[in-house]
Amino acid sequence: xxxxxxxxxxxxxxxxxxxxxxxxxxxxxxxxxxxxxxxxxxxxxxxxxxxxxxxxxxxxxxxxxxxxxxxxxxxxxxxxxxxxxxxxxxxxxxxxxxxxxxxxxxxxxxxxxxxxxxxxxxxxxxxxxxxxxxxxxxxxxxxxxxxxxxxxxxxxxxxxxxxxxxxxxxxxxxxxxxxxxxxxxxxxxxxxxxxxxxxxxxxxxxxxxxxxxxxxxxxxxxxxxxxx
Ligand SMILES: O=C(O)CCC(=O)C(=O)O
Ligand SMILES: [Fe+2]
Numbered sequence: 001x002x003x004x005x006x007x008x009x010x011x012x013x014x015x016x017x018x019x020x021x022x023x024x025x026x027x028x029x030x031x032x033x034x035x036x037x038x039x040x041x042x043x044x045x046x047x048x049x050x051x052x053x054x055x056x057x058x059x060x061x062x063x064x065x066x067x068x069x070x071x072x073x074x075x076x077x078x079x080x081x082x083x084x085x086x087x088x089x090x091x092x093x094x095x096x097x098x099x100x101x102x103x104x105x106x107x108x109x110x111x112x113x114x115x116x117x118x119x120x121x122x123x124x125x126x127x128x129x130x131x132x133x134x135x136x137x138x139x140x141x142x143x144x145x146x147x148x149x150x151x152x153x154x155x156x157x158x159x160x161x162x163x164x165x166x167x168x169x170x171x172x173x174x175x176x177x178x179x180x181x182x183x184x185x186x187x188x189x190x191x192x193x194x195x196x197x198x199x200x201x202x203x204x205x206x207x208x209x210x211x212x213x214x215x216x217x218x219x220x221x222x223x224x225x226x227x228x
Contacts, residue, residue, distance in 0.1 A: 008195040009135040009149065015193030015220050018107070018151050025106040026185065039198035040172035041187040048104075048183035053097060054158040058212045060094075061085055061117035061158075068118070068126075079127040082203070087115040087214065101154050101216050105185065110222040111147065118203075120165060120211040126203035128170070131217055132188040132195040147219030149195070154185045154216045164207030171198040178211055 019041070026032045026043050035042040049057075065083035087094045094115060102109040118126075131153045133143045143149075155167070157178040167176045167184055176184045190196040203211075 006134075006136050008130065008132060008197065010194055012149075012189075012193035012220075015149060015151055015189045016191060017193075018220060019187050019189050019191065019193065022105050022107065022152055023187065026104075029104070032185075035174045035176075037169070037172045037174050040169060040174065040196060042169070042172065042174050043183075043185045044176055045104075045183040045185065046179060047181050049097070049156050049158075049181045051181065053093075054156075054181050054212075056093060057087070057097070057117060057156075057214055058158050060087060061119050061212055061214075065117070065119050079129065081124040082118045082120040082126060084119075085117045087117055089114050097214075098216070101156075101183075102218075104183075105152055105154060105218065107152065107218050108222065111219045113147075113150075113217045113219065113223050114225070116215045116217075118211075118213050118215065120203065120206045122164075122206050122208060122210075125205040128200050128202040130188065130195065130197070130199055130201075132199070135195075146224035147221050149189070149220045150217045151189055151220050152185065152187055152218040154183060154218070156183045156214050157181070158212035158214065159210070161206060161211045162209030164205055165209075165211035166204045167201060168204055169199065169201045171200050178213075 023041050031045050032043045064085035068080045068082050068084040099109050132150050160180050161178045165178050188199050
């Protein structure tokens with residue numbers, strides 16, 4: 001996930017096929033709005049999750065949050081200053097939301113990593129990064145063996161933020177402003193199935209208020225921890 005100058009990975013027909021199938025499904029879903037970009041495939045979906053489920057997830061994040069960690073050879077936690085928590089995928093409520101997100105993308109729930117909750121207080125942010133794994137970094141063999149690349153990301157904003165906290169793709173030309181219940185969904189791969197460097201994105205600093213989100217990262221294959 002660190003930003004390096006070496007190519008982050010290679011083309012992959014399997015990932016290209018996943019990208020095509022999910023994009024076609026989202027384009028056919030009247031709830032989804034494709035975001036204009038030549039460089040990345042991204043959709044927003046206002047009202048994806050209802051208020052009661054958003055409030056329930058916020059309460060879970062409040063109960064379980066701890067300072068965020070990052071998977072990288074170079075980064076430090078200064079890159080991600082929010083609090084995070086893993087949502088228990090087996091818990092009643094989380095499982096249904098997991099399945100709802102997976103069904104919306106048309107990806108098997110088993111390919112989804114554990115849903116992550118995040119809370120950003122004023123000035124907290126998630127600096128520019130890619131969600132895919134850099135295949136040159138030391139963690140890659142371990143990731144390849146446990147589900148492979150992160151292909152798609154689905155994020156849900158759980159509240160309205162007074163000011164700040166937008167998700168910005170500076171190379172993709174996309175900026176999403178948090179709205180309670182809105183989903184932001186994007187393909188981390190390019191059309192040829194290689195990691196798309198233009199998916200670089202950041203969670204901009206919250207200026208006023210608190211920002212809550214949940215993120216689902218989907219692997220190209222079933223995620224090892226979910227196979228058990
Ligand atoms: O907080 C945001 O808007 C971005 C979060 C993000 O990039 C992630 O969870 O991977
Ligand atoms: Fe991200």
